Amino acid sequence: MNIFKQLIKSIYSPKDIALFRFQGIGKTILFVFFLTFISILPSIIFLSTAxxxxxxxxxxxxxxxxxxxxIKNGQLTADTKVPVTSNHDDLTIILDPTGAVSDTDVENEGNAFALLKDEFVLASGGRSNTYPYSMLQGLNFSKEDLLEFIDTMGENRGIIIPIISVLLFLFSSAASFIEVSVLALIGLALKNLLGRKLTYRQxxxxxxxxxxxxxxxxxxMAAIKTTVPNSFMINWLVVIIVxxxxxxxxxxxKQKIN
Known part of the structure; x- marks a missing residue:
């Protein structure tokens, strides 16, 4: 079964998902990459448009x-004691050195990017991608640097869009593999609850x-720019149920007969 048929089957058929436990791990890893690519398409489109x-x-x-x-030593500081939010057309920019704004709040803004206390957030259609400043060791960044960076991006967007898209894909893929691994751990409890014999690999x-x-x-939902409340909880609830x-x-x- 090719990857596209697997995608369709896994939408509605728990029976087929159960059968996929016998396939090679390489094909499953490829599917995770494929699913991650689909999930970031709205963000890439938003990035390109922005x-x-x-x-x-x-x-x-x-x-x-x-x-x-x-931004210095993984923390944002600013000449304000309250979060600052600015809206222009379909774009929202948030600056918050206080820690009051969360990535969920940024999601609710639709198309937005935010400089928060210890992370940068890019949101589109109710979903967000978060990048801690600590990932870039030795990062020192100011308002003037950001303005210069924006000018550079405008001049080199044809090169920057593919590079940022690849980085977004890599970070999102890492998050996907972590999520699948955690879900498999939850699966260990579920298989004991249901009395099934399964390995962690399966x-x-x-x-x-x-x-x-x-x-x-x-x-x-991201593609049609529709915000889904409590998306994190809904996502985990659905995957656990499936x-x-x-x-x-x-x-x-089969029970052994004495």
Missing amino acids: LSTGINSARTIISDELPAFS LWRMAAYSETLPTLFFTI LYLAINEIPKP
Whole structure:
């Protein structure tokens, strides 16, 4: 079965997800990469649009409406004691050195990017991608540096968009593999609850395909710019339910007759 048929089957068929536990790990890893690529498409499209049409808006907002700020030793400091939010057309920019704004708050803004106390957040259609400043050791960044960076991005968008897209894909893939691994651990408890005989490797494969339904749902919501409240909790609830149903499709071990 090719990867596209697996994608379709794993949307609605726990029985097929259960059968996928026997396939090679390489094919499952490829599926996780494929699913991750689908999930970040709205963010890539937003990024491309923002770089193509929003550079001037972003520069105006940052230059005229945001106070002076700097990022040093993984922390944001700014000449403000409250979060600053600026809106222009379909773009929202948030500056918050206080820690009051969360990545969930940024998600609710639709198309937005935010400089928070210890992380940068890019949001599109109710989903967000978060990048801690600590990932870039020795980062020293100021308002003036950001303005210069925006000018550079505008001049080199044809090169920058592919590079940022690849980085976004790599970070998102890492997050996906972590999520699948955690879900497989939860699967160990579920298989004991249901009395099924499964290894962690088999549960990892099943967990990967259990991610399909919520991933496609949130990707569609992001594409139509619709915010989903409590998306984190909904995502985990759905994947756990799908994995539970898939485990339940596996026959129970036969009881030994004395």
